[in-house]
Amino acid sequence: MKRGCVEEVSSDPEKRLQVAPQHIVTEVLQRMGSGVSMVLDPTPEGGIKAESRKLPSSRYKGVVPQLNGRWGAQIYERTRRVWLGTFGDEAEAARAYDVAAQRFRGQEATTNFQPLSETHDDEAAELTFLLEHSKAEIVDMLRKHTYREELEQSKRDAQDGRGAIAGKRRTPSHLRSVRDLLFEKVVTPSDVGKLNRLVIPKHHAEKHFPLKSNSSMACKGVLFNYEDAGGKVWRFRYSYWKSSQSYVLTKGWNRFVKEKNLKAGDVVSFWRSTGPEKRMYIDRRTGGVVCDRSAPPAIGQLPVVKLFGVDISELPASGGDAKRGREMELFPPSQFFKRQFVEAL
DNA sequence: AACTGTGTTGAT
DNA sequence: TCAACACAGTTG
Numbered sequence: 310m311k312r313g314c315v316e317e318v319s320s321d322p323e324k325r326l327q328v329a330p331q332h333i334v335t336e337v338l339q340r341m342g343s344g345v346s347m348v349l350d351p352t353p354e355g356g357i358k359a360e361s362r363k364l365p366s367s368r369y370k371g372v373v374p375q376l377n378g379r380w381g382a383q384i385y386e387r388t389r390r391v392w393l394g395t396f397g398d399e400a401e402a403a404r405a406y407d408v409a410a411q412r413f414r415g416q417e418a419t420t421n422f423q424p425l426s427e428t429h430d431d432e433a434a435e436l437t438f439l440l441e442h443s444k445a446e447i448v449d450m451l452r453k454h455t456y457r458e459e460l461e462q463s464k465r466d467a468q469d470g471r472g473a474i475a476g477k478r479r480t481p482s483h484l485r486s487v488r489d490l491l492f493e494k495v496v497t498p499s500d501v502g503k504l505n506r507l508v509i510p511k512h513h514a515e516k517h518f519p520l521k522s523n524s525s526m527a528c529k530g531v532l533f534n535y536e537d538a539g540g541k542v543w544r545f546r547y548s549y550w551k552s553s554q555s556y557v558l559t560k561g562w563n564r565f566v567k568e569k570n571l572k573a574g575d576v577v578s579f580w581r582s583t584g585p586e587k588r589m590y591i592d593r594r595t596g597g598v599v600c601d602r603s604a605p606p607a608i609g610q611l612p613v614v615k616l617f618g619v620d621i622s623e624l625p626a627s628g629g630d631a632k633r634g635r636e637m638e639l640f641p642p643s644q645f646f647k648r649q650f651v652e653a654l
Numbered sequence: 655a656a657c658t659g660t661g662t663t664g665a666t
Numbered sequence: 667t668c669a670a671c672a673c674a675g676t677t678g
Contacts, residue, residue, distance in 0.1 A: 363670090363671095364670080364671080366669075366670080367669090370668085370669095371668085371669095372669095373668095373669060373670075374670090376672095376673095383668090383669090384667095384668095385667050385668065386667095387667090388667085390667095390668090
């Protein structure tokens, strides 16, 4: 039910209606809190109580009703369904579908609303944003309802670093494995406790992750994407807490602690790729051992390619084209340790 | 208990 | 591809 604070800051969705809702006509029967066919709802609906159990179809493509009155969004890729999350608002679900459709199928995709056009600066930026992220990343953002927020952040970032490296291409993955260790921290009890935050030592924070003080970024924080040794992407909110005058990773940190079973005394290290991409990596190890700087956590060079425990080296590779598998950056939300989709370009 | 999203199927 | 339906698996 919670919504991202920056929700729908950009383009007005209503003006973008492209595919007219086909069945505006029969506004569907109100969904009573009842389930599909299980509950014998005694509602005196005047004789159509049989129908009253049926879920209302959505007028939007890719949107399906949920029993609780919410809406799910989904898109199909080949034979597989890719779930895009649930939404309280039907149109919001439809917008999620549109985002996925345009990332999965390009600008020609059929959308519920006006598709993104490169003629508007704003929408061109969004198209770029879409291409800069893998399908899995986009889906993850949609499911977590962080898409708008991350899009806006990327626009802000683009403002800052505009100029020199305008039209550069994506760095090939084999060039992304070179990483510099930025710093590491032995986590304290409070870092792994119920405070749900990691304090970044001030000197490291100011050196590697400077926040312009007084900027909105400093108060509300920014989102960081980190990749772990398994290739999974973690998103953390990074911000400055005035009260304690400290830099912290907040939202998202708790999940990392839980999933990695991080304990006080363990060491987390932060890395950055040396290429122009400036990808960031996070790694962890159990307490005490000194890190070997010459051996950064490498992915993509392992003999066996594993994705969340699933060996993907056997997946169909379609003609053995080397280009295939370029974008195998899967990182399904932690709940799904199954092969959701491996995208090839 | 409430909710999410997967398993499955039939229609297009 | 797609949505409808049922309901198992998760989450709060």
